[in-house]
Amino acid sequence: MLRQEINELLTQTGPRTPMGELFRQYWMPACLAEELPEDGCPPIRLKLLSERLVAFRDSKGQYGLIDEFCAHRGVSLWFGRNEEGGLRCPYHGWKYDTTGQCLDVPSEADNSSFAENVKLTSYPLVKIGDVLWTYMGDPATQPPLPEFEFAQVAPEQTYTSKRWQQSNWMQAFEGGIDSSHVTFLHSGGLKTDPLFKGAKGNEYNLNDTKPFFEVADSEGGLFVGARRNAEDGKYYWRITPWVMPCFTMVPPRGDHPIHGHFWIPIDDENCWAYSFDYHPVRALTPEERQAMIDGHGVHSENIPGTYRPTANMDNDYLMDREAQQRGEYYSGVKGIAIQDSSLQESMGPIVDRTKERLVPADSGIIKARQKLRKAALALRDQGVTPPGVDPAHHRVRSAAVVLPQAESFLDAARDDVRVHPGMPVASV
Amino acid sequence: MAVETSLLSSCARAATAAEARFRIDRPIRPARAARIIALDERAAGIARRAAAVEWASAQFLVCEGVAGGGAIGDFLLRGIEGEPVVLEQTLAGADVVVMLATDDRGAGCAYALGKACWERGIMTAGLVLSDESGADQAVAALRPHARVLLPTADETDLTELLAALRA
């Protein structure tokens, strides 16, 4: 249960809201690099933190993220012409560069300085890995670039997809640290999904449906440990890192690629779920990459040419009651990603958390909400830089390990949850 | 794949955002009869401060020790005002026990209480708020039975947890 004002604090990320200001402290994914595939390609519309923006790649290969609307009379620059060195509004021909600076106002005299004084809001847009990242905060406090491992390994070792989710970002994010739903909702996938199946750890998952949890602070957020019984009186631990505000990783399974998510607010009722898979040691196999493209594992099958899942709320997520009966899909919905999105969207665009009945097993969620709230208020009231801004906080990994009962997962796996470039993940 | 066409009214997508948000508005009863048991001196202070807030049914206690083998009658338990409390009675009707430790002095109680709750099917949660000296033994003693353990808790975690549980 959360009081209504705290639910509003956590779910509202528009300009000048406390959570909105918190998000504006971080570099975050703005779009996939594939959305702007070449110099001078068509611009794309995108909305982030309730701001409507246009991203484009100019004729020289520079990336820009600027206000969607022309300074003249408010036309959407998505209709713009991507010309030599800038984006030109098709209405009266005003032209802007990637920083939002107006370069040309055709109605003015040739030697007029009018254009110099016109500048649209703009944010940096930087390609790292398969993602174009932006920072929407005060330029004076722009932090160093992000250092998440999935975006730093060689291109052949990583794959990122995204899907539109029709719910507030918190609903999606809370699923990312809610380890206890996996044994139910995703149980079918542990046996059949090409990117999950076959790991020894899956047996522990399926044999012990009542995990124990430990929730511990990390420098950038939390580590949530879920513990299940293994053989010989040992424990199987699945460790999920959260880096504030919205980066989570799923504990690995065997030698499968390791995966995770970014949950990015579009506005208060929609978000992007970015899903990545990478292997720190080797290239993804052609079969693995194809499975990801086909929407297996944490990825989704999207309507071609869009980032909207094929199975969505307009078609009841292609609910298959017979597969539900057979136990093939526990909820009757196919695929890990849509199993999550279907249930999270079913809660409504912004779930009313005053009506929840949480249990102690939800402690990861309780603690994460508290950390977000405290960080947002400390930023607002004292200007404190929140955890997760420092790139050192990004260098975490999930892990799946078997430990003797007496060992604390934090001590025993301290090294396993840090990034060691080129070294394998700790996985069972 | 059998996909049936849904009637609009049964579709996952409510017709309007207001409809999607709609919930039957009826007061929700307290979900959990919670007992909060402090395992050491500083933990008792934290429990006392938390007890000053109004709760639906939470009861705050201090465990001062466990005599003998940790049988149900062996616990030295007091209420927050210092009155003696019988564990057997306080556990009857409880469905969650939150244990609070700030150092290793409560480790013996932690294990024995965890076991007593486990045998009665009562869920336990462990909050450990330690300073530099640490509370490794308390954490280890809580671990076997606590469904949830917060080894790096701070004082607000207690009230947040109790509020979330509608205690």
Ligand code: FES
């Ligand atoms: S509205 Fe863009 S140039 Fe006039």
Ligand SMILES: [Fe+2]
């Ligand atoms: Fe999930």
